Amino acid sequence: MNPFKILDENASLIEYISERLLSGEFDYTKSIVVFPGRRPAHILRKTLAENIGTCFFPPQIFSIEDFIEHIYENILKTPRKKLETFDAIALLYDIHRKAENKVGKNYYTSLDSFLPLGRKLFSELEELVLSGVSQRRLREIVGQSIYQSFQPIYYYYDNFYKEIKQRGYVTRSTLYCSVAENISNVDLNTYEKIILAGFYAFTNVEMRIIRNLLGKDNVETVFQNGFGLESQLKKLSPQVKIGEYKSLPLENICFYRAPDSHGQIFALAEKFKNFLRGRNTLYHRTAIVIPSYESLFPVLHNVLSMVPNNEYNIAVGYPISRTPVYGFLNSLMDLVSSIYENKLSPSEYLKFVLH
Numbered sequence: 001m002n003p004f005k006i007l008d009e010n011a012s013l014i015e016y017i018s019e020r021l022l023s024g025e026f027d028y029t030k031s032i033v034v035f036p037g038r039r040p041a042h043i044l045r046k047t048l049a050e051n052i053g054t055c056f057f058p059p060q061i062f063s064i065e066d067f068i069e070h071i072y073e074n075i076l077k078t079p080r081k082k083l084e085t086f087d088a089i090a091l092l093y094d095i096h097r098k099a100e101n102k103v104g105k106n107y108y109t110s111l112d113s114f115l116p117l118g119r120k121l122f123s124e125l126e127e128l129v130l131s132g133v134s135q136r137r138l139r140e141i142v143g144q145s146i147y148q149s150f151q152p153i154y155y156y157y158d159n160f161y162k163e164i165k166q167r168g169y170v171t172r173s174t175l176y177c178s179v180a181e182n183i184s185n186v187d188l189n190t191y192e193k194i195i196l197a198g199f200y201a202f203t204n205v206e207m208r209i210i211r212n213l214l215g216k217d218n219v220e221t222v223f224q225n226g227f228g229l230e231s232q233l234k235k236l237s238p239q240v241k242i243g244e245y246k247s248l249p250l251e252n253i254c255f256y257r258a259p260d261s262h263g264q265i266f267a268l269a270e271k272f273k274n275f276l277r278g279r280n281t282l283y284h285r286t287a288i289v290i291p292s293y294e295s296l297f298p299v300l301h302n303v304l305s306m307v308p309n310n311e312y313n314i315a316v317g318y319p320i321s322r323t324p325v326y327g328f329l330n331s332l333m334d335l336v337s338s339i340y341e342n343k344l345s346p347s348e349y350l351k352f353v354l355h
Contacts, residue, residue: 004221004222004223004233004237004240004242005220005221005222005223006223006224006225006229006242007222007223007224007225008225009224009225009226011224013197013198013222013224014040014043014044014047015047016222017033017044017195017197017222018044018047018048018051020193020195020220020222021033021048021059021193021195022048022051022052026052026054026055026056026057027056027057028048028056028057028058028059029057029058029059029060030059030190030191030192030193031059031060031191031192031193031194031195032059032060032061032062032067032191032193032194032195033059033060033061033062033194033195033197034061034062034063034064034067034194034195034196034197035061035062035063035064035197035198036063036064036198036199036200037063038063038066039315040061040197040198041061041062041063043313044061045058045061064199064206065172068175068176068179068209069175071179071183071186072175072178072179075186075187075188076178076179076182076185076186078178080170080175081168081169081170082169082170082171082172082175083164083169083170083171085119085122088118088122088160088164088171089111089114089115089118089119089122090111090118091160091163091164092114092118092121092122092156092160093111093114093118095155095156095159095160095163096108096114096118096156097109099155121153121156124153125153125156125157125160125161125173126171126172126173127173128153128157129161129171129173129174129176129177129205130172130173130176130203130204130205130206131203131204131205132203132204132205135154135157135158138153138154138157139154161174173205176203176205176206176209177205179209180205180208180209183208183209183212183213184212186212188213188216188218188219189218191218192218193218193220194213194216194218194219194220195219195220195221195222196210196213196219196220196221196222197221197222197223198222198223198224199221199223200223200226200229200232201232202232202235202236207235207236210236211236214236214237225242229242230242261294261295261298262298264295265295265298265299265302265303266302268288268299268302268303269302269303269306272303272306273306276306276307288303290316293316293317293318293319293322296314296316296318300314327355328355331348331351331352331355332352334348334351334352335348335349335351335352
């Protein structure tokens with residue numbers, strides 16, 4: 001028996017989950033839906049609202065990270081002192097200063113200079129733990145390294161996780177490992193339905209958790225068919241067989257040349273205008289992909305202004321430092337900091353007034 005529900009590549013994952021949840025009732029709080037990330041929760045709630053057509057209590061919707069934290073805190077009832085990223089970097093910096101053969105020699109001597117390295121180092125250490133790499137295995141892998149003049153990564157691995165354990169903290173990876181070790185003691189029978197949807201691959205620690213969940217009667221998994229999915233699912237259940245995936249032929253691929261980003265946006269606006277003439281409304285499979293957030297507002301004002309606000313969704317992130325509110329507050333702080341003998345700097349005052 002195939003433990004997984006495999007949707008066709010053309011099927012709507014959100015619509016399928018909505019149909020699985022709908023039961024004629026208005027209270028779905030006893031159901032849980034878990035996605036890889038947080039963003040699909042908004043789309044699912046919107047779809048449920050459209051299908052139900054009246055007030056209702058939505059299901060609990062988590063990202064995989066939030067779901068595991070939910071198990072850790074609310075079901076296993078484990079006291080949580082999660083180590084934040086900058087605190088972890090500060091701890092790694094203390095470990096780095098005590099090392100005999102420091103990475104970068106005397107370059108990373110201050111916390112400011114160590115910050116970029118510490119952020120990357122913390123991320124890599126977390127990935128090692130989530131991949132299930134033990135301290136012993138890491139030593140075996142790194143032991144043959146030719147860079148013997150620097151402290152190896154297992155030096156940070158050993159000391160960092162030993163230190164946070166002594167201080168009573170957890171990181172994302174150690175929290176995952178704690179749930180994986182105790183997942184057999186987790187009682188999820190209070191929930192009517194738990195749907196894991198939209199995943200493609202799991203880390204080794206996540207697989208330990210998912211394998212246990214698959215044995216529960218109220219848990220179901222939904223995947224969208226795609227290249228390599230079967231080999232990924234075999235890691236969870238060796239007997240799974242979903243057949244060969246045949247990708248759809250790509251048609252009508254066109255390339256356009258423009259001298260700069262402004263030319264690209266004007267060309268896009270022209271293509272978009274022609275698109276709307278033929279179809280009148282946007283199709284949910286239509287996507288505009290931009291290379292960076294700098295192009296967001298030009299696209300918003302020159303292209304998406306042709307359609308109502310409720311017919312499109314913006315997924316790209318935008319830094320707060322580029323927003324008008326940030327510019328206003330920054331100008332205000334510059335103005336205040338320029339005060340000398342109860343007088344304002346004329347240049348900073350004009351900069352603030354003309355913002």
